[in-house]
Amino acid sequence: MALVELGRFPSGVEAxxxxxxxxxxxxxxxxxxxxxxxxxxxxxxxxxxxxxxxxDLEAALAVIREAEAQ
Numbered sequence: 367m368a369l370v371e372l373g374r375f376p377s378g379v380e381a382x383x384x385x386x387x388x389x390x391x392x393x394x395x396x397x398x399x400x401x402x403x404x405x406x407x408x409x410x411x412x413x414x415x416x417x418x419x420x421x422d423l424e425a426a427l428a429v430i431r432e433a434e435a436q
Contacts, residue, residue, distance in 0.1 A: 368420045369396070372427070374413035381414040384430065391429050393422045 375381040378400040385395045398415040418426045 369417040370420045370423050372416045372418045374415055376413060378414050381416045384416055387433055388426055388429055393418060393426050393429065
């Protein structure tokens with residue numbers, strides 16, 4: 367099972383919110399680069415990547431679209 371990038375977020379907090387929403391719908395997700403994101407305080411922007419299994423990508427995108435519509 368391969369992981370694919372669902373999206374990039376400017377902070378670990380935003381990625382964690384989306385990850386929690388996905389997990390509530392039974393979709394597992396993992397954040398990459400959360401430790402690197404701390405560099406933003408010195409003016410370096412390293413986005414947090416939220417990853418899901420390739421088979422879950424379409425369902426995860428649907429969850430995000432639904433959440434944005436509310």
